[in-house]
Amino acid sequence: MGTASSKKFIKNNAGTLTEEAALLDSAGAGDANKIPALDASGRLDSSFMPTGIGADTASLPSSENLAAGDLVNVWNDAGTAKVRKADATTAGKEAHGFVLAAVTSPANATVYFEGTNAQVTGLTAGPLFLGTTAGACVSTAPSGSGNVVQRVGLATSATSMNFEAAQPIVLA
Incomplete structure (x- = not known):
């Protein structure tokens, strides 16, 4: 059974009026014909959506602490996909996605591979690039030898970016 809300x-239960809580998320077929409630952001939880509809995410173990809003890199640790902060100072640490919640390693992180990252601050509207500060994005592409230049999306306000990773280029 899904998680009940305070709403x-x-x-009408066979002629007797009873109070029932709306659901915040769905556990599947067992929740058929029940009424959903919107979450704190005013949206339906993705568990109500059919497979293939909703955010493109993966739950991966973190190999370092992550802050909400960090751009992240998915890497191979002896056959296990793990997530760490993306970093334009190191080839191979390009951005594959972002996290919306802080994670203390080695806990699992929900990685978003596309969409809106509203856990960022200090942005200037326009194109964004992977920054030389691990996990960050910047409005000016890095220019140092060995730096990775990767467009990571578009700032739509000082606190929101539309993430869309481009192919990274390592500078000579």
Whole structure:
């Protein structure tokens, strides 16, 4: 059964009116014919959506602590996909996605591979690039020898970016 919300409604149960809580998320077929509630952001939880509809995410173990909003790199640790901060100072640490919640390693992180990252601050509207500070994005592409230049999306405000990773280029 899905998680119940504090939002309640009256249900006619064979002639007897009873109070019932709306669901915040769905556990699947067992929650058929139940009423959903919107979450704190005013949206339905993705568990209500059919497979293939919703955010493109993966739950991966972190190999370092991550802050909410960090751009992240998915890497191979002896056959296990793990996530760490993306970093334009190191070839091979290009950005593959971002996290919306802080994670203390080695806990799993929910990595978003596309979409809106509203856990960032100090942005200037326009194109964004992977920064030389691990996990960060900047409005000016890095220019140092060995730096990775990768466009990572577009700032739509000082606190929101639309993430869309481009092919990285390592500078000579």
